[in-house]
Amino acid sequence: MTRNESNLDRIIRIVLAVVFFVVAATVADNQVVQIGGIVLGAILLITAAVGFCPLYRLFGFSTCPTNS
Template structure:
């Protein structure tokens, strides 16, 4: 369906950063609208890291995955 465009290191960084943002956004550090926005960005990073495909990379014709 989607051709992976993220390398292994890119995926790991996205997942780790996404989990941190999820904690910060939906945990005690932040609340309200800012917390929700940070949490949603965290969800996006975790999902794109897990599937290995980034729609923004696709749109910009960019990839970190080696052929």
């Protein structure tokens, strides 16, 4: 797995993951919405931690300036 996310992309994913977790824990009153928020937040957090997005690879897209 080569890195295909820039640092800005990773920071945005972490912020969005936190937003999804907070919405799932506080605002969402439907259990499906809560589970969806947790799952989406977890996916964003994992891809940010690893620096690799499988969808970017699938579509041949990269935000990483060096592709190291």
